[in-house]
Every structure is written in C-alpha cells, then in structure tokens.
Amino acid sequence: MKDDDDTPPRDGTTTRRDKSGHVVEERGEAGKELSAEEEREVEKNQLPRAQVLHEVIRTQGDHELGRSLAALWWSALAAGLTIGLSLMVMGLLRANVGEHPLATLITSLGYPVGFLAVILARQQLFTENTLTAVLPVMSDPTRTHFMQLLRLWSVVLFGNLCGTLLFAFSILHLPIFNGAADKAFLEIGREVMENDTYPMFAKAIVSGWMIATMVWLIPAAEGAKIWVIGIVTYAMALGSFSHIVVGSAEVGYLMFNGEIGGSEFIFHFALPTLAGNIVGGSFIFALIAHAQIRSE
Structure with a gap:
C-alpha cells in the first residue's frame, strides 16, 4: 500500500526523504517562485494605492495654489468660454434630434464635450482644479494655505462665470445658429x-x-482618462445635476434673452448651485478621501 506521505499535494508540492531519512518538500510548478521579471509585471499591473492617488492630487493642488493671479484669471476665463461647448453641442443635438424617444440619451452626449476640452487642455475649472487645492489645506491647515485657497476659488470662479456669460451672450446675439438651435438653448436653460x-x-x-x-x-x-471624464459627466447630464459653471451658460442664455432677471440668476440658480457644488465636492468627498489617508 502506498504511503500517504508520498501522495503529492494539489499545490504541486512533493516530498522525499534525504540520505538522513528526513522528509524534504520539493515545490512543483504551482509552487514556483516568480521570476524578477514576473514580479515587475505584477507590480506594474497593480492599481495605485489610495495614498499614491492622494499625493498626486495634493501635489497638483500645491501647484494650483502657487500660480499667479494673472495665470489663474486667463486660464479660468478660457475655461468658461470652452465649457460653453457643452451647451452648444447639447443644443445642436436637441435641435436635430427633435422628439425622438431617445432624445434625452442622445442630447446628453453633448454635455461631456466642454469638460473634455477644459480638463484635457488643463484650463482652470471651478470644482475640478479648485478641488485639488483643498487637499494641501487639509494636510497642512495653516492660515497661509486658507488664504491661498480663497484666492484660488475667487479668481477661478469669477473667471469661469465671465467666460460662460460671455459665451452665452455671444451665441444669442451673433448670427451663428438657426431658430431651432436658439429654441433648444432656451429649453435647456428653462429646464x-x-x-x-x-x-x-x-x-x-x-x-x-x-x-x-x-x-x-x-x-x-492613465490611457482611459477620456472615458472617465465622458462617463461621469454624461451621467451628470442624465441626472440633470446642476453645475455652477456649465449652468451659468445655460441660465445666462435665458437671462440675456430677457426671460429672467439678474437677481433670479444669482439667488435662484447661482448661489444654491455654488453652495451645493462646494459641499458635495470640497467638503464631503475631499474630507472622506483625506480621512482615509490620515487614518492609515
């Protein structure tokens, strides 16, 4: 009868006796050590740890806090103009799709366009670049960092709003789009x-x-950044979740058309949306993300 000690385990490890009679284990194929190249391949295919992501974003935030006022202003103004592409493409899609049953799904495809252009061009967008600057303040909550954060928020927000309102005013008064597109822009703002x-x-x-x-x-x-930006912002459009920068172009078009006044723009739309974006982005998510790193 065959001794149980001679039965090879399922992991490929076998046993034998050496000259002294001691049992020695020999590892089969399943138990082989990884080569140095294979270990490098495993390491290469690991997702970054949360601490690494935190540090990447914190470093970006430090850079944003240190930028000059002029650089922040011009980049924020450019971002405000660029983000208007979201309104423009959504309006054009709506004008061409009409009453199609899938109109909402199709029209919402236009919303990510402005975000893709702004983020890939590294322009200053409130709630995107300004969020990264929150982590340095949480990591080192000094008065200097708080003042730098307020400066960044103020300049970027003002530049973004100037850009979006300029975009809305221009597409309303310049002879660029036909009546169907103008009607679609108004409908988006009304919604x-x-x-x-x-x-x-x-x-x-x-x-x-x-x-x-x-x-x-x-x-x-890494190479999927476009997909990440596109999917997240497309979901925002489907849910009609309000964003202070894109929304200011949408509602600004209504205001310049005379359907609402400036006070309604500020108190009904701008202030509640701004407060919600700050709470959702800077406070809830950034605090939670930073807390998990601090706890480790």
Whole structure:
C-alpha cells in the first residue's frame, strides 16, 4: 500500500526523504517562485494605492495654489468660454434630434464635450482644479494655505462665470445658429430653472461629488482618462445635476434673452448651485478621501 506521505499535494508540492531519512518538500510548478521579471509585471499591473492617488492630487493642488493671479484669471476665463461647448453641442443635438424617444440619451452626449476640452487642455475649472487645492489645506491647515485657497476659488470662479456669460451672450446675439438651435438653448436653460432652490442645492451636491470622484479617478485612469471624464459627466447630464459653471451658460442664455432677471440668476440658480457644488465636492468627498489617508 502506498504511503500517504508520498501522495503529492494539489499545490504541486512533493516530498522525499534525504540520505538522513528526513522528509524534504520539493515545490512543483504551482509552487514556483516568480521570476524578477514576473514580479515587475505584477507590480506594474497593480492599481495605485489610495495614498499614491492622494499625493498626486495634493501635489497638483500645491501647484494650483502657487500660480499667479494673472495665470489663474486667463486660464479660468478660457475655461468658461470652452465649457460653453457643452451647451452648444447639447443644443445642436436637441435641435436635430427633435422628439425622438431617445432624445434625452442622445442630447446628453453633448454635455461631456466642454469638460473634455477644459480638463484635457488643463484650463482652470471651478470644482475640478479648485478641488485639488483643498487637499494641501487639509494636510497642512495653516492660515497661509486658507488664504491661498480663497484666492484660488475667487479668481477661478469669477473667471469661469465671465467666460460662460460671455459665451452665452455671444451665441444669442451673433448670427451663428438657426431658430431651432436658439429654441433648444432656451429649453435647456428653462429646464435648469424648473428646480426650486432646495432641489437646485441638492442636485448641486451630487454634481460636486461626481466631479470630485472624477478628479480622484483620473490619476489612476492613465490611457482611459477620456472615458472617465465622458462617463461621469454624461451621467451628470442624465441626472440633470446642476453645475455652477456649465449652468451659468445655460441660465445666462435665458437671462440675456430677457426671460429672467439678474437677481433670479444669482439667488435662484447661482448661489444654491455654488453652495451645493462646494459641499458635495470640497467638503464631503475631499474630507472622506483625506480621512482615509490620515487614518492609515
């Protein structure tokens, strides 16, 4: 009868007796050590640890805090103009799709266009670049960092709003689009303003959180950055989650057309949306993301 000690285990390890009678284990194919090249391949295919992502974003934030006012202003103004592409493409898709059953799914494809252009061009966008600057403040909460953060937020937000309002004013008054497109732009703005103040604020919290999630994902995305930006912002459009920068182009078009006044733009749309974006992005997500790193 065959001794049980001679039965090879399932992991490929076998046993034998040496000259002294001691049992010696020999590892088969399943138990072989990885070669140095294979270990490098394993390491290469690992996702970055949370600490690595945190440090990447924190380093980006340090850079943003240190930029000059002029650099921030011109980049933010450019971003405001560029993000208007979201309104423009959505309006053109809506004008051409009409009453198709899948109109919402198709029209929402235009929303990511502005975000893709702004983020890939590294222009200053409120809730995107300004979120990265929150982590240095949380890591080292000094008065200097707080003042730098307020300076960054103020300049970027003002530049973004100037750019989006200039874009909205231009596409309304310049002879660029036909009547169907103009009607579509107005419809998009009206849909935003259908929300009361509290729903506007609540939807903006979700929007800020989604943008923050996107910022956290981008460093790990490598060649899939376009997909990450596109999927997250497309979901924002499907959910009609309000964003202070894109929304200012949509609602600004209504304002310049005379359908709403400046006070309604500020108090009904801008302030609730701004507050929600800050709470959802800078406070909820950034605090949670930073807390997990601090706890480790």
